[in-house]
Amino acid sequence: MRVDLFDFVLPAERIALRPAEPRDSAHMLVVGAQGMADARVSDLPGLLRAGDMLVFNDTRVIPAQLEGMRGEARIGATLHKREGPRRWRAFIRNAKRLREGDVIDFGAGVSATASARAADGSFALDFAGDEPVELLLERAGRMPLPPYIAARRAADARDAEDYQTMFAREAGAVAAPTAALHFTPGLTDALATAGxxxxxxxxxxxxxxxxxxxxxxxxxxxxxxxWGRIDAATADRLNAVRAAGGRLIAVGTTSLRLIESAAGEDGIIRPFEGDTAIFITPGYRFRGIDGLMTNFHLPRSTLFMLVSALMGLDRMQAAYAHAIGSGYRFYSYGDASLLLP
Structure with missing residues (x-):
């Protein structure tokens, strides 16, 4: 499909620079067979049915943004995928000043050697020493805010907490599964009470x-x-919900993409561990999920293509126009949508 079909105009003031407080007070646009309705995230227990299941991503964001020196050249690195115990693939700022074999000094006793430059301009970085890389990043790295926020303000101490979900447990992400940022212990208790x-x-x-x-x-x-993982016990729980007539609602496009990667043509979700590069566009037949809670995405992005595949492009263009006109806040720290096809 033509990428320009997924374009829309978003005023800059609609981009959220901080999350809502409290988190579950964020606005939520409900889009379903009956049309659209404005709600709050805290309304979620009354918008779903007993027997439904929400599926969260428990990845934890690491301080993956690094600033260092290669000789006299300043080099920025954003880690984006682990390739080995001490090796990470990284996007590089000022990459024209970096060659394979160069050592970057990130300060605080942290350094890495660049190698294996890829066609997309990224390098592999091999971190020196014996300490776990996670400890090195805690010393030298900072929270990797999305570029549309980082371009307007610097990361600060608040982001270390604001940019983690309450489910964050498994360290390794360089971006938050932001739909889950809206959840609080009180909201999850209310969901459990509602079945x-x-x-x-x-x-x-x-x-x-x-x-x-x-x-x-x-x-x-x-x-x-x-890289993602669904263990056998979790796959069994997900399948049991659908077998009993409940709906699987993915919280975030990351949860959705992993479930769809693990689901077969028969709709059965199987244990999964490994890489996924699934790209979902209109025409895709969903196999493992029945709905999605997600934030509002960038124009012409793969994530807007995904929600258009789930709900239809015309419906999502109308939903986004409503959200923009009604003052919804967009992107990682912004408001939510609940999509029920």
Whole structure:
């Protein structure tokens, strides 16, 4: 499909720079067979049915943004995918000043050697020393805010908490599964009281999620791979919900993409561990999920293509126009939508 079909105009003031407080007070646009309705995230227990299940991503964001020196040249690195115990693939700022074999000093006793430059301009970075890389990043790295926020303000101490979900457990993401940022312990208690179950899986979100689509046709776009896992016990729970007539509602496009990667043509979700580069566009037949809670996405992005595949492009263009006109806040720290096809 033509990428320009997924374009829309978003005023800059609609981009949220901080999350709602409290988190579950954020606005939520409900889009379903009966049309659209304005709600709040805190209304979620009354919008779902007993027997439904919400599926969260328990990945934890690491401080994956690094600033260092290669000689006299300043080098920026954003880690986006682990390739080994001490090796990470990274997007590089000022990459023209970096060559394979160069050592970057990130300060605080942290350094890495660049190698294996890829066609997309990224390098592999091999971190020196014996300390776990996670400890090195805690010393030298900072929270990797999305570019549309980082361009307007610097990351600060608040982001270390604001940019983690309450489910964050498995370290490895360089971007938050932001739909789950809206959840609080009080909201999850209310969901349980309403008979709505929850489950978690792990997909380590990569910085590739923010890369713009630079081609004119979706067929020509290459997705970056991300690592995910659904264990056998979780797969059994997900399948049991649907077998009993409940709905699986993915919280975030990351949960959705992993479930769809694990689901067979028969709709059965199987244990999964490995990389996925699934790219969902209109025409895709969903196999594993029955709905999606997600934030509002960038124009011409793979994520807006995904929600258009779920709900229909015309319906999502109308929903986004309503959200913009009604003052909804967009992107990672913004408001939510509940999509029930």
């Amino acid at each position: 709505i179950a929850t489950a978690t899986l792990t997909l380590h979100v990569g910085a590739g999620t923010f890369l713009p689509v630079k081609v004119d046709d979706t067929d020509d776009h290459a997705m970056h791979a991300e």
